[in-house]
Every structure is written in C-alpha cells, then in structure tokens.
Amino acid sequence: MGVMTDFCLKGENVHLWRGDHHVLRGVRFEVGPGECLQLTGANGTGKTTLLRTACGLAYPEGGEITWCGENIRKDMHAFHAQLAYLGHEPPLKAELTARENLHYWVGVRRRFDPQELDQALDRVGGEHWADRPVRTLSAGQKRRAALAGLTLMRVPLWLLDEPTTNLDAEGQTLVGALIDEHLQAGGVALAAVHHELSVSAPEALRRMELTFG
Amino acid sequence: MAWTWFHRLGSPPHIYRVAGRLTPWLAWPAAALIVAGLIGGLILAPPDYQQGDGYRILYVHAPSAWMSLMVYTTMAVAAAIGLIWRMKVAHAVAAASAPIGASFTFAALVTGSLWGAPMWGTYWQWDPRLTSELILLFLYLGYMGLRSAFDDVQRADRVSAVLAVVGVVNVPIIHYSVIWWNSLHQAPSVMYLGRPTMPASMLAPLVMMLVGFTLFFGAVLLVRLRGEVLSRERTATWIREALRP
Amino acid sequence: MRGPLRQAGEGVSDLAATVVASAPAVPPLFAARLALARDLKLAFRKRSQLVQPLAFFAIVTTLFPLGVSPELPVLKPMAGGVIWAAALLASLLALELLFRDDAQDGTLEQYALSGRSLTWLLAAKTAAHWLLTGLPLALIAPLAAIALGAPGAAVPGIVISVAVGTVALSLIGSIGAALTLGIRRSGALLSLLTLPLDIPVLIFGARCTELAIDGEAYGVPLQLLAALAVLGLTLAPLAASAAVRINLE
Numbered sequence: 001m002g003v004m005t006d007f008c009l010k011g012e013n014v015h016l017w018r019g020d021h022h023v024l025r026g027v028r029f030e031v032g033p034g035e036c037l038q039l040t041g042a043n044g045t046g047k048t049t050l051l052r053t054a055c056g057l058a059y060p061e062g063g064e065i066t067w068c069g070e071n072i073r074k075d076m077h078a079f080h081a082q083l084a085y086l087g088h089e090p091p092l093k094a095e096l097t098a099r100e101n102l103h104y105w106v107g108v109r110r111r112f113d114p115q116e117l118d119q120a121l122d123r124v125g126g127e128h129w130a131d132r133p134v135r136t137l138s139a140g141q142k143r144r145a146a147l148a149g150l151t152l153m154r155v156p157l158w159l160l161d162e163p164t165t166n167l168d169a170e171g172q173t174l175v176g177a178l179i180d181e182h183l184q185a186g187g188v189a190l191a192a193v194h195h196e197l198s199v200s201a202p203e204a205l206r207r208m209e210l211t212f213g
Numbered sequence: 214m215a216w217t218w219f220h221r222l223g224s225p226p227h228i229y230r231v232a233g234r235l236t237p238w239l240a241w242p243a244a245a246l247i248v249a250g251l252i253g254g255l256i257l258a259p260p261d262y263q264q265g266d267g268y269r270i271l272y273v274h275a276p277s278a279w280m281s282l283m284v285y286t287t288m289a290v291a292a293a294i295g296l297i298w299r300m301k302v303a304h305a306v307a308a309a310s311a312p313i314g315a316s317f318t319f320a321a322l323v324t325g326s327l328w329g330a331p332m333w334g335t336y337w338q339w340d341p342r343l344t345s346e347l348i349l350l351f352l353y354l355g356y357m358g359l360r361s362a363f364d365d366v367q368r369a370d371r372v373s374a375v376l377a378v379v380g381v382v383n384v385p386i387i388h389y390s391v392i393w394w395n396s397l398h399q400a401p402s403v404m405y406l407g408r409p410t411m412p413a414s415m416l417a418p419l420v421m422m423l424v425g426f427t428l429f430f431g432a433v434l435l436v437r438l439r440g441e442v443l444s445r446e447r448t449a450t451w452i453r454e455a456l457r458p
Numbered sequence: 459m460r461g462p463l464r465q466a467g468e469g470v471s472d473l474a475a476t477v478v479a480s481a482p483a484v485p486p487l488f489a490a491r492l493a494l495a496r497d498l499k500l501a502f503r504k505r506s507q508l509v510q511p512l513a514f515f516a517i518v519t520t521l522f523p524l525g526v527s528p529e530l531p532v533l534k535p536m537a538g539g540v541i542w543a544a545a546l547l548a549s550l551l552a553l554e555l556l557f558r559d560d561a562q563d564g565t566l567e568q569y570a571l572s573g574r575s576l577t578w579l580l581a582a583k584t585a586a587h588w589l590l591t592g593l594p595l596a597l598i599a600p601l602a603a604i605a606l607g608a609p610g611a612a613v614p615g616i617v618i619s620v621a622v623g624t625v626a627l628s629l630i631g632s633i634g635a636a637l638t639l640g641i642r643r644s645g646a647l648l649s650l651l652t653l654p655l656d657i658p659v660l661i662f663g664a665r666c667t668e669l670a671i672d673g674e675a676y677g678v679p680l681q682l683l684a685a686l687a688v689l690g691l692t693l694a695p696l697a698a699s700a701a702v703r704i705n706l707e
Contacts, residue, residue, distance in 0.1 A: 089564050
C-alpha cells in the first residue's frame, strides 16, 4: 500500500507583489523527479523571489505551490524538512570552522555520523580547510563548504540561488556533478542561474526565463 | 454565506464607498452629543462639593482617556485580523487609528495635568492614571515609529501588527503594575471626585461625551481610512472611477 | 489516501529511501540544545564583545553618584532603582547580539527553513543570550549596589532579583529585536519599543532589590517578577518567531 512519492514541485499561477511592483505575474512551473529547472533572466526579474516563494519564505498573493501534490502551506515543517535552500550568501558563521558550521547547520535538521560529515567535506575538496575558521576562507571555499552542507542534508528538493557564484571552472564542474548525483537519485532541483549549469544529462536540464512584464 | 459581508469588507473599493457614505451618520450625531455634553457638563451640572468648578475638565479628560484605551484595542484587533486573514483593509484600519489614539492619549495627559495643577501646585504628579497614559503614549509612538521604519507597506503592516498584539496583552499588565507601584508610595492621587456615586445631572453629560467621542473617533477613522485606502491602492484601476466627481 | 509527506511506499526512488531511512527524527529539544550550544560557542570565540554590556552597566551606575550626590545615605534609598535602570539600558545594548548577526549571514533563514519549530530555536537563542548577558549582570549587580551603600547581607537578594528579572528582559527584548531585524540603525527604535514593555519588570525588580537592600522580606515582588518571566517564556518566543518570519518574507 503505497503513498505516491513522486517528488514534484509545481507552481500554479503564482502572483506576488512587492509594494506596487508586480514581481511574479502568473508564473507556472513544474519540476519532476530527476529534473533540474534553471531560472534565467536579468537582475530584478524575480528569480530570487520565485525561489523564496517556492520554499515558502515568501507568501504569494495569488496561485499556489505544491509539493508531491499537496499545497506546501498545509504542513510547512514537513515540507521544509524535505528541502534545502541555498541563498546568495553561504549560511556560515565566520567564527566557526567549516566542519563546526555543518555540524550545527545540518545537525539541527538530522542526526548524522561524523563519517558522513567527513565524506561531505572531502567531496568538495575541503580536507585542507575544513578546520580553519570560515573568516579565513576564500569566497570559493565558503561556497564549497555550503555545497558540502547541501549534500549532507540528504533531501529530495534543492532550491539554489546562483550556486556557481565565486567558483572557478573546477568548482562549477563540481556543482554540475553534485546536481547530477542528486538528479540520478531521483531528486528535484530548482536553480536561479546566470550561466548554464554543467549537468551531464542535458535532457534533465530545463530552462525557464523570467522577464519584466 | 455569513462570511460574504466580511470578505466584501475586505475589498478596498467597497470599503471606500461604504466609509464615505457612513461618515455623516457618525459625524453629525457625534457633533450633537459633544455639544450637548459640553453644555451639560460645563454649564448645567452642579459644582462638586470638594473641587468646586475645577472638576469640569473631567468631561474632556475622562472620555479622552477612555478613547485612548479603546482605540488601542481597536487597533490591535484590526491588526490581528489583518495578520490572520491577510486582509489589507484591516491593516489600513490599524494604520489609520494609531494617530487618532495617540492624540486622545495626549489630550488625556494635557487635561489631566491641567486638572491636577490647581490642587497639586505643580503641573505633574506621578499619579497612576497619568503614568499609565504616558506609557500608553509611548506605546503608540513606538507603533507609529515602527511603521514608518519600513518602506514596504506590507511588511510595515505585518510587523507592526505583531507589535500591536504584543502591546495589547501588555497594557493590562503595565496598568496593574503601575497601580501597585503607586500604592507602595502613597503618592497623591486625585481625579476621583468626592462622592462614590455621581448624581444623574453629572453623569448624563459624561455619558453623552463618551458616546460622542466614540462616534467622533468612528467618523475620523472612516475619513482617514479612505485616505489610507487611496494611498495604498494608488496604482489600481478602480481609483479613477471612484474619484470621478 | 495521502499520508504525511514523509511516508515511503512502493516504487520509491533511491533518494526517498535515503531520506526516510537515514534521517532519524530530531526531537525539538535536541535541536534547541544544538542552537544554544552554537550561540555559546560563538560568544566564547568573541569574548571581548561580552564585556561591553557589563562595562556599560558599571558606567551608568557611576553616573548617579556623579550626577546626584556622593553621599551614601542619599544613594542607598535609590540604589535599587539605579541598578535596575542601568540593567535595563545594558540589556538593551546587548540585544544587538541576539539576532542581528544571524539575520545578516543567512543562518536565521536556515533556522526558519529547518523544518524545526522556530519558536523553540529562538527560545534557545534567547536562553543563550541570558546566560551571556543577564546572568553576568546579576553577578556584578551586587558590586554596584555595595558601591551605592548596600550592606553585604543584601547580596543574595540582589543576585536573585536581577537574575530573574533579566530573564524577563531578555525575553521581552527578543520580541523587539525580532521586530526590528531588517531596520538599519534600529537602536533608538528598539529602545522605544522595548522599554515600555519592560516597565512592569522594572517596577517589580526595583522593589525586590530595594527590599533586599533594606534587609526586608522580598518574596512578594520576586514572585511577581517570576510570574512575568514565566509569561514571557510562554509568549515571547512565539511573538519573536512570527516577527522573524514576517521579516524574512
């Protein structure tokens, strides 16, 4: 007796105003398992706003967002437990090490072994800088630490706001690889990007452009 | 079915029309009651056996103090409705009420000070009621200050709504703690007339003033509410129709 | 029948299995303890910041002898009130540390998205805040009181009254801090919002401290103070979490 677990994030006719500005005008999107939807568009067209609406931080004036067929507002805590959101800035405390940051950041959400934490850090190339305070790290290293946290969370839905910021070519390949692994495991990803993500399965990659008006 | 009128109230153009039509129904009775109350209180009512004619400022002070509390409660209830049901009009009501309530509070403080001055010899005493009114004034100023700190009207509405609800829970706590504080020190506390019960000739004008002030608040609120609605909906299309002479 | 989103069924993807199987539920208290531990660890890495509210408290109490009179018989009756006025101002200063950093670096947002009760997490942060500012204030308040003429026997009463009162102050302050999260240079507005709400705490706390200094029984105001702290404990984190979510919108 199964419950449908087709991970699917859908937005129907989403409207959102910021003051007098009609930022999201009837946006429709659908991302299924193993798919990654890239949001493109100029600055100010509402990519970040759409991401924040999709994860439930922003409240749309019209339309609804559904996850696995259910409105996300019905049980926000359960919905949040299934998603990871990475904003513009990596959510790291400057005075803690990368390892400690992940311990607290992800530890509040789920229990995990120290080995899993080590694996996540190694995956992003963090063996050398994982135990230094984050304020001593470069922007690229901070971004990698955030990505390690992302993989450590083990959630089906990834909402990423410009995940390749501050990363060199190697880092951008890393992001592509991580998203690949995520999609292959059946996960869903929604990402606001300026450049195309280097994901290996092009059929899994879709694009949606947001414009003014 | 019963909720439809509630939801229609939430529609800005509807509220704009209704408020406009309702205002004279509140304004004229308010004016009549206040004039009658002032005549009754300032001229017709007998002088108090203890305070003589000096007590007559009660007819302005007591309604002002009463309104200052009533308006805060109205503000908090409207804010809560706006917060829970996400009704823009409810937030507009809260925003429109605040300066009116602050004015009533200020009036209560000034009339209270003037009332006490001949008896105390000074223009201020830390009387529990005056002190409570002063703190209430700070609560109003804080609410208005918080609103003005946000550029985004929606966020200003919702954040200040939380403050209003927190404030209304605190008002009784503050009031009773001030009474407790005052009782420790036996500071002079005037403003209560000599008799435990007032004769009808004194009470009737007071009641008229109270009701008159309430209707006055209603009328001013409706006028300010229309202004709020216009300012918030300035880009909407229904405005041009509504403003056609 | 659609069950809760976490239930797994037939034909589940690998990721769902991983999610369900390897994510043992984290009870809210465990998450709160982790949040508390994080804030304490962070504070100890920046120890110099912790001294500031205490130094401020000391300076403010010094202003009264300088501004009023150096004579202890004049200062002793005022000592309770002076200590509490200074404690109120110092706790206001310390409120900056509560949410501002987390709001700026995005960790508060992650708390809101953690799937855990934000109310509990903010309560944990407020508890850390009290341990780092309120409790130390309670421990140095007797020094200020003695400098204002209080006898040594009053020390336990002073510590208890300030300790309990600062719990209420931290909680009430957390509401103000949450409301003014997004506002730049919110210091004056934060004071205007928080101080009126703090007045009952001031009244009961100052009375309690005053009685302690006079060597009299201070049980009644202490109980009232504790009642305020308990009320704050039940309501303040809720209000703060509502305000934080609104500011994150």
